[in-house]
Amino acid sequence: MGASFATKNKVWLHLAFLAAAILIAYSKIFHAGLAGYDMEYVIENRDVSSINLENIAAWFSRFYIGNYHPLTIFSYAVDYMVGGQNPLIYHFTNLLIHACNTVVLYFFINRIQQNKTTGFFVALIFAVHPLQTESVSCIAERKTILCTFFYLLALLRYITYVHKPVFKNLALVCLFGIAAMLSKAVAVALPLTLFAIDIWLQRPLTGKKIWLEKTPLFVCAIVIGIIAIKAQEEGKFLGMHTGYNWFDAIIFAACAYVQYIVHLLAPVHLSVIYPYPAEIGFVQYLCLFIAIAILALAFIAYRRKWYILCGGIIFYSVNIFLLLKFIQFGEALMADRYVYIAGIGILFPAVYYPFVWLQKRSKEIIAVITGSCIAAAFLCMTFLRNDVWLSDFNFFSAILETFPGSVVAQYSIGGLYMRQGDFAEAEKHIDLAVQLDPGNYKAWYNKGALYLRERKPEEALDALNRCLALKDYPKAYFSRALLYQATGKPDLALADIEKTLADQPGNAKAYYIKADCLEQQGHINEAIDNYNKAIQYNSNEPLFFIRRGLAYAKTKQMAAAQNDLETAVALNPDNGEALYFRGLIKSRNGGNPCDDFRNALRHGYKQAQQALAGACGQ
Numbered sequence: 001m002g003a004s005f006a007t008k009n010k011v012w013l014h015l016a017f018l019a020a021a022i023l024i025a026y027s028k029i030f031h032a033g034l035a036g037y038d039m040e041y042v043i044e045n046r047d048v049s050s051i052n053l054e055n056i057a058a059w060f061s062r063f064y065i066g067n068y069h070p071l072t073i074f075s076y077a078v079d080y081m082v083g084g085q086n087p088l089i090y091h092f093t094n095l096l097i098h099a100c101n102t103v104v105l106y107f108f109i110n111r112i113q114q115n116k117t118t119g120f121f122v123a124l125i126f127a128v129h130p131l132q133t134e135s136v137s138c139i140a141e142r143k144t145i146l147c148t149f150f151y152l153l154a155l156l157r158y159i160t161y162v163h164k165p166v167f168k169n170l171a172l173v174c175l176f177g178i179a180a181m182l183s184k185a186v187a188v189a190l191p192l193t194l195f196a197i198d199i200w201l202q203r204p205l206t207g208k209k210i211w212l213e214k215t216p217l218f219v220c221a222i223v224i225g226i227i228a229i230k231a232q233e234e235g236k237f238l239g240m241h242t243g244y245n246w247f248d249a250i251i252f253a254a255c256a257y258v259q260y261i262v263h264l265l266a267p268v269h270l271s272v273i274y275p276y277p278a279e280i281g282f283v284q285y286l287c288l289f290i291a292i293a294i295l296a297l298a299f300i301a302y303r304r305k306w307y308i309l310c311g312g313i314i315f316y317s318v319n320i321f322l323l324l325k326f327i328q329f330g331e332a333l334m335a336d337r338y339v340y341i342a343g344i345g346i347l348f349p350a351v352y353y354p355f356v357w358l359q360k361r362s363k364e365i366i367a368v369i370t371g372s373c374i375a376a377a378f379l380c381m382t383f384l385r386n387d388v389w390l391s392d393f394n395f396f397s398a399i400l401e402t403f404p405g406s407v408v409a410q411y412s413i414g415g416l417y418m419r420q421g422d423f424a425e426a427e428k429h430i431d432l433a434v435q436l437d438p439g440n441y442k443a444w445y446n447k448g449a450l451y452l453r454e455r456k457p458e459e460a461l462d463a464l465n466r467c468l469a470l471k472d473y474p475k476a477y478f479s480r481a482l483l484y485q486a487t488g489k490p491d492l493a494l495a496d497i498e499k500t501l502a503d504q505p506g507n508a509k510a511y512y513i514k515a516d517c518l519e520q521q522g523h524i525n526e527a528i529d530n531y532n533k534a535i536q537y538n539s540n541e542p543l544f545f546i547r548r549g550l551a552y553a554k555t556k557q558m559a560a561a562q563n564d565l566e567t568a569v570a571l572n573p574d575n576g577e578a579l580y581f582r583g584l585i586k587s588r589n590g591g592n593p594c595d596d597f598r599n600a601l602r603h604g605y606k607q608a609q610q611a612l613a614g615a616c617g618q
Contacts, residue, residue, distance in 0.1 A: 315345030576605025
């Protein structure tokens with residue numbers, strides 16, 4: 001009884017320490033906002049604005065930024081229901097999920113081996129490791145940590161199934177596994193990971209049952225894997241480095257395979273993005289040799305019955321394999337988030353063997369002190385590294401500190417300066433990106449967008465044409481449509497905007513541009529139809545109501561016109577343009593427009609001056 005009580009107290013003490021460590025390590029993140037892809041997942045994603053049948057159907061039938069993860073989108077919708085667009089709620093949820101993952105990992109490791117101190121340090125290092133900051137601190141990476149939660153629950157339940165092989169336990173393994181796959185497709189590695197667990201549990205791998213019991217998960221993994229590839233294709237993330245052959249891909253995969261292990265054991269020189277090496281040299285070939293040696297070590301470890309080591313290498317390898325870019329996706333070779341799950345396979349043996357060796361020599365206190373010092377160092381590193389996630393500028397500046405030749409970082413930080421209106425600084429970074437890689441279509445797109453803002457139409461058109469010559473990029477078609485719209489070429493603008501809408505059928509601004517161009521061509525009723533679609537996808541933009549109201553006025557639908565102008569003013573009472581046009585519509589309908597003209601002038605809409613003088617004698 002006393003021993004049982006002491007054990008429970010020890011568990012609660014461990015859990016309290018884990019929670020405290022996570023809160024300290026990630027305390028800065030509560031001050032972070034929404035950045036980068038966070039905006040596309042939350043602010044610009046109308047599918048999370050409410051939980052209803054239409055949106056639930058969308059979660060399971062749409063791809064989001066090249067990913068299929070309906071349960072992750074559902075989690076954003078829950079956050080939106082609780083806190084709207086307040087970033088605090090999203091960061092809190094991420095941190096809560098990470099804490100839950102740490103707790104489940106603690107119990108999982110303790111089910112594999114019986115020393116709770118070892119389990120505690122594996123969980124603690126997992127919790128505060130600086131490699132985890134991207135997965136935890138970036139709202140857009142909710143998919144990684146949510147997937148891991150269900151993934152670890154599946155592994156924990158699998159151990160229960162091994163000890164008590166009844167249908168209920170296996171069904172729960174499958175249920176948690178499917179939930180993990182619906183949170184992020186990387187969970188398709190789960191059925192292979194179960195073989196690593198079998199090795200840790202010293203199960204024989206030759207029986208039919210051990211293979212058949214994983215069949216349902218293999219089937220689900222194949223289905224989700226095919227959907228994930230289609231999602232990457234739709235998001236234009238596949239084949240972004242076509243200049244490399246199959247042997248190059250193997251070399252780069254080996255480099256990433258080894259480098260992730262190095263970063264897990266010695267997390268220095270970390271970066272948010274790790275670009276492809278400029279060339280293949282001695283270091284890359286050395287990594288290939290080391291990767292082969294590590295895989296050979298797994299075989300040797302199994303023969304020598306070093307099951308924790310063998311299982312750890314298998315666990316790591318099967319979970320990192322699909323992320324080694326054999327199938328090219330994305331612009332970077334590596335990303336810290338890729339080892340959130342896979343890293344467990346390295347951390348467990350790295351903690352387990354020193355602890356066992358020292359315990360056998362009655363020197364466990366040395367292991368505890370050493371583990372505590374390492375965890376404390378990692379906690380401090382994580383605390384400092386979270387500065388990266390406090391703003392987009394911090395994010396890309398951190399990349400440039402490590403990789404100044406990163407094309408992605410150069411054109412991205414140039415885009416940030418452009419949005420701030422610092423065109424000179426923006427041009428410096430974007431031009432450097434183009435010089436570093438003249439074949440990078442996003443660099444040319446940002447160059448075109450910059451020229452658009454600087455009102456240099458010829459230069460903008462040239463840059464956008466260069467972008468589109470490299471890749472059919474919907475954003476470039478959209479920007480070129482803007483250019484054509486502004487320079488009185490509605491037919492060319494319409495051709496480009498149709499290409500944008502084919503890829504982004506929910507783009508409200510694209511429907512607005514289409515409507516404006518149709519109106520320029522005199523097709524007023526068609527224009528109204530497209531203003532309707534713009535409003536359908538974004539009912540908070542006053543400009544859409546202003547322009548539809550004016551189109552209604554052209555077709556003598558004055559009541560509808562006034563209603564739209566009333567809505568525009570209600571959305572933004574300080575919008576001088578909306579007030580001015582509401583005054584005009586009021587005047588046509590026999591009302592008194594003077595107050596609207598005065599308020600429009602007060603809010604800086606100078607065209608109201610002449611109208612005020614003519615209609616009101618002022």
